[in-house]
Amino acid sequence: MNEKAFHAMSYGVYIVTSWDNGRPVGCTANCAAQITASPATVMVSVNKDNYTNKCIADCGHFALSILSENSSPEIIGRFGFQSSRDRDKFAETAYAVKNSLPVVSDSCAYICCKVVDTMDSPTHTVFLGEVIGADVTSENTPMTYAYYHKVLKGKTGKNAPTYIKESPDEGKYVCSVCGHVYEGNIPFEDLPDDWRCPICSQPKSAFRKM
Amino acid sequence: MNEKAFHAMSYGVYIVTSWDNGRPVGCTANCAAQITASPATVMVSVNKDNYTNKCIADCGHFALSILSENSSPEIIGRFGFQSSRDRDKFAETAYAVKNSLPVVSDSCAYICCKVVDTMDSPTHTVFLGEVIGADVTSENTPMTYAYYHKVLKGKTGKNAPTYIKESPDEGKYVCSVCGHVYEGNIPFEDLPDDWRCPICSQPKSAFRKM
Structure with missing residues (x-):
């Protein structure tokens, strides 16, 4: 298998x-799709x-905020490489409540759902959600996962369905939180002390030399 | 809901x-995603x-042929707007058998699966498939659904999860099979008799004036 x-x-x-007992929670996802149009149903x-x-299982509801090419990649890092278990990701994220669900403001559309079924796999749960509300919030082009990888040089989190282990080149500096490989023109050692990972905002000290 | x-x-x-008792069958799909990497599992x-x-339910197996931007849009029409019930779509489609499943040659990768679970919605079945084989067959850029719509001016079939009824402008000619709206510079009436729909290859006579 390739x-x-x-x-x-x-x-x-x-x-x-x-929601986690009234506290908004969330994570980055790429594997989401519409299942049927009647009644409108999506999966993630x-x-x-x-x-x-x-939290989705307990609450019985979830929302998808659809990121655009103009959305800050920092949001992807914050929601993709840190856990809502020990961090309030929404403390620094603008959001609105739509159809009783938290929706990230820096997105181009949102879809709010009531869980109607689940499917189990060894590592992931597939939530099937009947849509209770949806809207377009900007005309920006939706971000594709290919754009995130190719243009933003983003990495795939270990928890993603699409994760494949990579081995970065020896001598390169890699973020221990999100896996971002530093490839800038300035030598890594010469970056200012307040430099941060462009994907997940971790400080310079979170980087390890391969 | 918007x-x-x-x-x-x-x-x-x-x-x-x-397979349909030894006869290859297939249809166009867009709502497919990887569910987990261990063991590699995809849904459609x-x-x-x-x-x-x-046929998937009976055979217990399916394959996804991933189209690229270089794939002929005619394949999308042939597999998306006609039925394997009354037409042998593979009679004019080059294919190979991989992992005992038919795979369309004019694609950039394929993923062969054994059905391990299904999820029911009113109109669609979600098939969850454990991957039994997969490979990349060309370096061409995978086609996105946005590319199909924007660049190829393709339409969404009535059976697709993402179908939304559209009303084309009055006076325009619309393919009765695939819904493609003719927007060329030559007046529709002046097109040669052997002109065919660029999406589904239907003859000029299949078009209706709105």
Whole structure:
């Protein structure tokens, strides 16, 4: 099996959100799709290790905030490489409540759902959600996962369905939180002390030399 | 609910194939996604009215041929707007058998699966497939659904999960098979008799004036 074939599948980039006893929670997702138009139903695959998984199951509702090419990549890092278990990701994220669900403001559309079914896999839960509300919030081009990888040089989180282990080149500096490989023109050692990972905002000290 | 929000979700374009008692069958699909990497598992949503749905259920296996930007749009029309019930779509489609499943040659990668679970919606079946084989067959850029719509001016079939009824402008000519709206510079009436729909290859006579 050539795992690179999976890279040929196309996806968007989403923040899937829910509530944890009144506290907004969420994580980055790419494996989401519409299942049927009547009644409008969508699915999203969420890792069982993600705190948001348990919250969706308990709350019975989730929302997808659809990121655009203009959305800050920092949002992807914040929601993709940190856990709502020990961090309030919404403390620094603008959001609005739509159809009683938290929706990230820096997105181009949102879809709010009531869970109507789940499907189990060894590592992920597939939540099937009947749409209770949806709207377009900007005319910006939706971000594809390919754009995130190619243009933003983003990495795939270990909890993503599409994760494949990579071995960066020796001598390169890699973010220990999100896996971003530093490839800038300035030598890594010469970067200012307040420099931060462009994907997940971790400080310089979070980087390890391969 | 603003249904246009669903258009902000990103997809690839796939031909999902299976066997009908030894005869290869298939249909166009866009709602497919990887669910987990261990073990590698993908899902695809197929309309219950599609003959291929019944064949996947009976055969217990399916393959996804991932189309690229270089794939002929005619394949999308052939597999998306006609039925394997009354037409042998593979009579004019080059294919190879991989992991005992038919795979369309004019694609950039394929993923072969054994059905391990299904999820029911009113109109579509979600097939969850454990991957039994996958490979990359060309370096061409995978086709996104947005590319199919924007660049190829393709239409969405009535059986697709993402179908939204459209009303083309009055006076325009619309293909009765695939819904393609003719917008060329030559007046429709002046097109040569052997002109065919660029999406589904139907003859000029299949077009209706709105």
